[in-house]
Amino acid sequence: MTQRSHADLVARQSQSNSATSALAASWRRSMLKYGLDPGDRRRPERLTLAELSARRQAMEHFLNVAAPQLDQLYTLVGLSGCNVLLTDAAGVVLDQRVSDADAAQFRDWGLWQGMDWSEAAQGTNGIGTCLAEERQVTIHRDEHFRTSNTGMSCMDAPIWGPDGRLLAALDVSSARADQTERYNRLIAAQVAQTARAIETVFFRASFPDARIVVASDDGAGAAMLLAVDKDDLTIGATRAARRALGLEREGAIRPRPAVDLLGRNDDLRGFDKAERAAVARALARAGGNVSAAARALGIGRATMYRRMARLGLGEKTSRPSRG
Structure with missing residues (x-):
């Protein structure tokens, strides 16, 4: 598909009231809500070094905890022409792993530290749409809103903080022209697994003096963990555990006996x-x-x-x- 025909297709789909797919909805947001042009070839805006440093400093503990997981993910996908990126909840790239051979291409695309990849800035893309829809997504080549981004494939998963709020996005982007959707699915599964690992490790690090209890193991892959203090009161819960157990969706939770939440019913009281x-x-x-x-x-x-x-x-x- 030519760049002009891609831009025309995106414009038609964005303006159509009959568009019902998730992709078309994202295109529509990009054009009508954010006022973006699919033919605009401007690169993402980059923060100043001072602005980037301030954002990194605000998330220093998280970035330190996540770094080993990024290293491990890069060892699996880096040699196949992939760039591993970690953003904040606003879509700004804070950390990355990329080979020297591929760095020039990703830098030219703007997939680099300090760049803003929110949906409001770049339209439909892996990072921005993952954060906007708060779910795992894969945006493959022509599915991107802007024609300038159609040369890449992006696999993303959200990362939730210990307070139940969206904290970051984990992205693997590929520069390979022969990237197949089947290969995308394999990478996407690894991205999701790594995102959950980061979420779990950071949750444990956020409650260093607590006992961490698995609230449920339903095979869904979500990190369903509780933090329990010395009095067996639950003082923290991951987003998945909050949703499953009916706890506060965000912020601090009201301390509750762990046995009550875990459903260990018996005849003993007080x-x-x-x-x-x-x-x-x-x-x-x-x-x-x-x-x-x-x-x-x-x-x-x-x-x-x-x-x-x-x-x-x-x-x-x-x-x-x-x-």
Whole structure:
């Protein structure tokens, strides 16, 4: 498709009220909401070094945590002519991995640190549309809004912060003219997996003194984690866990007992639960020896057995397995 015919197609689809696909909706936003021209060949605007430095400094902890994951992703896709980029929630590229052989091409396209790839600035593209629609996307060559961007394929996934808000986008862009949609799908799967890994590592780093609990393992790939303090109160949750458990969608969450959120229903309430936990810990520390556990708790052996019976802690379950 020629550049002129691509621009004409995008313009027609953008102005059509019958356009229903997600791609056509993005084209329509680009033209009607943002007032962009698909034939405009201007490169993305680049922040000044001071502006870029300020943005990087604001996200320094996140960038440090994400760096090893970017390195690992680049080792998988870098040799095939791909550029790995990490942006902030506004679509500004903050970090990247690219080979020296491919750097000139990506720099010419504007896929470089400090460049603004929001949908409002560049129309439909992997980074901007991923952030605008808050979902994983692949924008392959002619699916880009601007004709100047149709030489690339972009696979993107959003990254959610520990506060449940959109934090960043992870992008792999390819300069290969023979890039196939099948290969795009393979890269897209790796991008999604890396984005979830970054999200998980950063969530753990954001609650260094908490116990991290897997809230659910439904196979969907989302990071469903809870941060639990020393009193077994949930003090943090990933976006996926917030949605699944009906917690606050964004910001700080109201502390709740972890057992309540995880659905561990039993007949014990209030202090009985605390007592059961204390007895179970004493038994575990004593290796299942009831007498030793009773001495540690400052009670008699007979009293210990009565409490164990009332709390549902049988002697057999308290003893360690002998294989």
